[in-house]
Amino acid sequence: MLKLAAPCFRHLAGLLLILLAGRAYAQGPNHLLQGIDFVAQQGDSMLLTLTVSDGVPEPTAFTIDSPARLSIDLPDTAIALDDPYRKIGMGNVESVAAVQAAGRTRIVVELREMAPYHLRREGNKLYVEIDNPVAAPASTSSASLPAISANNSAISNIDFRRGEQGQGRIVVSMSNPHTMVDVRDDDDRIVAVFRNTSLPEKLAHRLDVIDFATPVKYIDTKRDGPDTQLIVTPTQGASFDQAAYQSGGLYTIELQPLTQAKLEERQRNEPQYKGEKISLSFQNIDIRALLQIIADVAGTNMVISDSVKGNIAMRLQNVPWDQALDIILRSKGLGMRQQGNVMMVAPVEEIAAREKAELEAEKQKTELAPLRSEIIQVNYAKASDIKALLGSDKTSLLSDRGRVTVDERTNTLLVLETQDKIAEIRKLVARLDIPVRQVLIESRIVIANEDYARELGTKFGVSTIGSIGNTQIGQSGTATGARNVLGGTTPLLDDAYSVNLPTSDSGAPSIGWTILGSDFQVDLELQALQTEGRGEVISSPRVVTANGKQATIEQGQEIPYQTSSSNSGTNTQFKKAVLSLTVAPQITPDNRVIMDLNVTNDSKGTDVNTGTGGTAPAIDTRKLDTQVLVRSGDTVVLGGVFQHSTTDSTSKVPLLGDIPLLGFLFRNSDKEDSKRELLIFVTPKVLQEGLKVD
DSSP: OOOOOOOHHHHHHHHHHHHHHOOOOOOOOOOEEEEEEEEEEGGGEEEEEEETTTTTTOOEEEETTTTTEEEEEEEEEEEOOOEEEEEEETTTTTEEEEEEEEEEEEEEEEEEOOOEEEEEEEEEEEEEOOOTTTTSSSTTOOOOOOOOOOSEEEEEEEEEEEEETTTTEEEESSSSTTTTTTEEEEEEEEEEEEETEEEOOGSHHHHHHGGGSEEEEEEEEEEETTTTEEEEETTOOOOEEEEEETTTTTEEEEEEEHHHHHHHHHEEEEEESOOOEEEEEEEEEEEEHHHHHHHHHHHHHHEEEOOOOOOOOOOOOEEEEHHHHHHHHHHHHEEEEEEETEEEEEEEEHHHHHHHHHHHHHHHHHHHOEEEEEEOOSSOOOOOHHHHHHTTTTTTTOOOOOOEHHHHHHHEEEEEEEEHHHHHHHHHHHHHOOOOOEEEEEEEEEEEEEEEEEEEEEEEEEEEEEEEEEEEEEOOOOHHHHHHHHHTTTOHHHHHHHHEEOSSTTSSEEEEEEEEEEEEEEEEEEEEEEEEEEEEEEEOOOOETTTTOOOOEEEEEEEEEEEETTTTEEEEEEEEEEEEEEEEEEOOSSSEEEEEEEEEEEEEEEEEEEESSSSEEEEEEEEEEEEEEETTTEEEEEEEEEEEEEEEEEEEOTTGSSSSTGGGGEEEEEEEEEEEEEEEEEEEEEEEEEEOOO
């Protein structure tokens, strides 16, 4: 358990005196802190009683989560205690300490755990009731409730207006400008509680403002004991910015609609607050004193301009201190600049004027600074390219008096500039003059084919001899064969076949039969052929190139052919049939490669007539143009072409070829199946220094 010993208290008191000593008052305080008493209540809650002469001034309070602290400021108050430190050690309270500085007194309550608290003024007594943290809901573990003013207030009017940008604005008129107002989000609604404020019966009703086309749907106003509640119900699904502020006796709640573009921009640009979380509750506090409190919590030094003036009323609960500071600065048109552990706060215009003056002074310093001449060696880049970059109209690093000259022979820059500018130029050259990264691009072009063919051929013939009366008749496959039969000789096979439908390959396996009688001869030959073929051609062009540079590699032949014309006669021209790879790589920061690729694999085809009496070779083209993004070392299929052709043909003797069972004797069957496939792969590899290309 953390306990505040007397030496620690003296150290804390000294620190607070230094931080709070911002202004000196012309006259002494009008109030005296005369006593600090405490009593334990039911449920382990603690009641502190502060006795102040001539009535209790309006207090302000804020909390710190770690370590758990409750700080109460009493303006225009001095300490009149024998011992400003009280050790309690009961309930949730460890100790109470009072510190005086700059005409006010701060009471620091050291807690074991953060817990809700309540302030109540009665005459010259300020009662501080600190609840038991075990009994309090977790969501209010660091809540701070504002001081309750003894002066009652009344709401005189509630007005709703639509802004030019579609915002819904609720304006509440109050009789007392010091009315305490608590605003919170409750189940997608906005609830504003006006403490100790009465509400006329005529204003206790619901306003339906959905027709105004703002983020506000309903406004409900009702009494809640001594307080008044104003409940704002937004339109379902609406996205909006919520703001609440007070100016005199007018309290305004504004809902600004947000478009999808604004929501996305806000998510990108929204600052990340990392400060310690605090709770603040103030009514009409001096802005300088509030900034001193922020500096106290942040543990940093702060310089506040004399131009920072005015008061502010605000209530922030459990927000980072840097976010609280940002809200305060924005609401008052202030800016902040930080150098090391020192913050400077001033109006935005004053900071802008100061920075402008500093820039003017720096410009004059540069104009009056002496010029120096230096030689900067460029190792990898071209010195002329860097010179062009240095002298660019939009990105020039040279002053009006500066000059840069290039020595092409030694690849150096001769710079005439001030010392500061030369240092900037050297930094730029160091960033740009680096070895260019290189890429090895390997492409594979795979051509695969598979062929299948089956043929069945037939040769069939009948030769006979006979007579009708005194007339002899001879019959064979051809007239020559028939004459041979009449002449008493055996006809040749080619002349004996009536059906001659062989396979396309004369060397195909075959089998034959011959039946010979006294006056006839039958010849039959059957042929069958089946062919299968598989092939694969792999071409693998590889090339190394620098990042961003195009490279080309090709292999093949230029095929000559002749053309003729009446004007120029006969000319010899050439056509390329090559395997080529053209690539322009770009290396990304995450070690991937963007490539613009052109891959071709051409070959010579058949000769075709040119129309002028000559012929020219046709080129069978395989080409791919594309852009891909590939991780270094990975292989990607760029594309492919698959061709599948099937042919089934039959040659036959009409009618006879269709006879069942015997029809095969009078026909030829041919069946072909062909498959062709083209695949193109690419593999980029980012080369590191010293890496070899195998």
